[in-house]
Amino acid sequence: MIIIFENILDVFFPRNLKCIYCNKDIDENNKYSLCDECKTKISFIDGNVCKYCGRFIKDGNICLECEKNRYYFQSGISILEYNDISKKLILALKYNKKTYIAYYFAKMIYDKMVLNELTDFDIITYVPSSKKKRRKRGYNPSEIIAKYVSKFSNIPYEKLLIKEKDTVELKSLNRMQRKLTVKDSFKIKDTDSNIRKCLIIDDVFTTGSTINECSRVLYEEYACDITIATVYVGDIDK
Numbered sequence: 608m609i610i611i612f613e614n615i616l617d618v619f620f621p622r623n624l625k626c627i628y629c630n631k632d633i634d635e636n637n638k639y640s641l642c643d644e645c646k647t648k649i650s651f652i653d654g655n656v657c658k659y660c661g662r663f664i665k666d667g668n669i670c671l672e673c674e675k676n677r678y679y680f681q682s683g684i685s686i687l688e689y690n691d692i693s694k695k696l697i698l699a700l701k702y703n704k705k706t707y708i709a710y711y712f713a714k715m716i717y718d719k720m721v722l723n724e725l726t727d728f729d730i731i732t733y734v735p736s737s738k739k740k741r742r743k744r745g746y747n748p749s750e751i752i753a754k755y756v757s758k759f760s761n762i763p764y765e766k767l768l769i770k771e772k773d774t775v776e777l778k779s780l781n782r783m784q785r786k787l788t789v790k791d792s793f794k795i796k797d798t799d800s801n802i803r804k805c806l807i808i809d810d811v812f813t814t815g816s817t818i819n820e821c822s823r824v825l826y827e828e829y830a831c832d833i834t835i836a837t838v839y840v841g842d843i844d845k
């Protein structure tokens with residue numbers, strides 16, 4: 608299935624020929640398909656980071672946002688700083704059907720997993736979208752990223768959760784409203800897999816309420832260790 612899917616992508620979007628952001632011609636061996644200029648501007652998260660959301664922090668190991676929360680996952684990584692380029696790439700993947708971007712996001716996540724020695728998982732899964740939303744968009748960006756991370760890492764990939772409630776857009780809500788909105792919106796999908804260590808993938812981490820609700824449901828079913836990986840940590844100013 609994944610092979611067919613990739614071949615289709617290759618036909619439409621030959622890899623590594625153009626920068627995925629500015630469309631400039633680039634070298635064939637370019638790892639993330641970004642030209643030198645965009646690679647500098649995109650700003651990869653580096654240095655001291657929060658152990659839960661993966662955002663850069665000056666010191667300590669938990670950011671101010673995560674200090675306010677109780678999580679069901681033990682740790683997390685994130686790849687890109689929130690800026691114009693990362694935001695536009697995410698939006699292009701989420702709303703503009705530029706699904707080939709997911710391949711490079713997955714590559715960035717996988718490289719960071721290796722760097723942080725975070726490769727010991729039984730299973731990789733993702734934050735599902737509702738049936739209605741998936742049908743409307745035709746795909747779930749997090750699902751595609753998760754499939755590629757599975758391919759790069761050779762860790763099996765499986766859908767473990769179902770989104771039952773079609774929740775309202777969280778964008779305009781504050782932390783508490785987000786928490787209440789996502790509460791009980793996911794349920795477990797039956798599986799034969801033995802789940803002890805699970806990696807959950809999502810595109811954006813904002814307050815963490817959605818991925819934490821997924822973690823809660825998985826933890827309550829399997830009492831497993833959970834790590835999360837997201838492409839970028841968004842800003843919340845509420």
Ligand SMILES: [Zn+2]
Pocket residue numbers: 626627628629630631641642643644645646
């Ligand atoms: Zn570029």
Ligand SMILES: [Zn+2]
Pocket residue numbers: 657658659660661662669670671672673674
């Ligand atoms: Zn944090």
